[in-house]
Amino acid sequence: MTMKKESANNFPFTGYTSDKTFVNALISSKNNIRNRAFNTLLDTLHQPIYYHLRRLLGNHEDAADATQNTFIKVHTSLNTFRFESKLSSWIFSIATRQGIDLIRKRRKEEVAFEDHLAYLESDVFFDGDEASTRLHAAVLTLPDKQRAVFILKYFEGQDYKSISECTGTSIGALKASFHHAKEKIKPLLILNVI
């Protein structure tokens, strides 16, 4: 899933020219202006945020909850947005935090790769071939922050600068994290491991 095609001025939110004008519309006291802006926000980021959380959390129910919480949180926290990063990066950072919080709340003990694999194979909302299922199960074995970095880089194709804005981590640390994640995943993708 990719973000909606960017407009001619390279701004992702169609009908708006900058983060400033878009945020002003999102916090407008006029219902029609605010609703139009929020619809545009959902047109652009609803699916990318959901699929980001789905890969992070590994199941539909948790991803759906975290997605809804993310957009409510965005709405209630917009007045704290300081325009120090792109609005979309800021929203992804809220989503990632929501996801990591949920992982920590739900996970009482380490879940093995084989259990993730068995869960995905029986999930009616997961339709991947064997290689894809093994990859998604392997990602779920990564530590939460490393998992978020791997998903943002590998599945969502974000550049290190955007991921750095999203996670608040230096680019050097992100490169190291992505490298370690790949090294952990590689052996699990070989079909005869289990």
Add this chain to the structure above:
Amino acid sequence: MKENPNKVPTNFFENQRAAILSEVSITSNRRTSIYALRNVGIISIAASLAISAWIFSPWNSDDGIPCVSYSCLLESIELNDLSESEKLMIEDWQEEEMEEEFGIYQF
């Protein structure tokens, strides 16, 4: 970009969009009400302060001269506004004060 094997229930995004927009609308209206109440409170306090300042202002005198000392305030009391008994009582006090003062000097 890799192929996405994650699927969602039918109409999931439409239903969730409606739920999010509804929640956003409720939160916004609640926030607008709180701001309105807060503004009413601020205006009430400001009005009270302004009225108090006007009532107790030393510039609020009939002759337009600011009255900023205790003696000035005493002088501003209109004797005509007092009843006969009050006038007599004040005269008694003044006489007592004179006697006490005289007594002190006698010692």
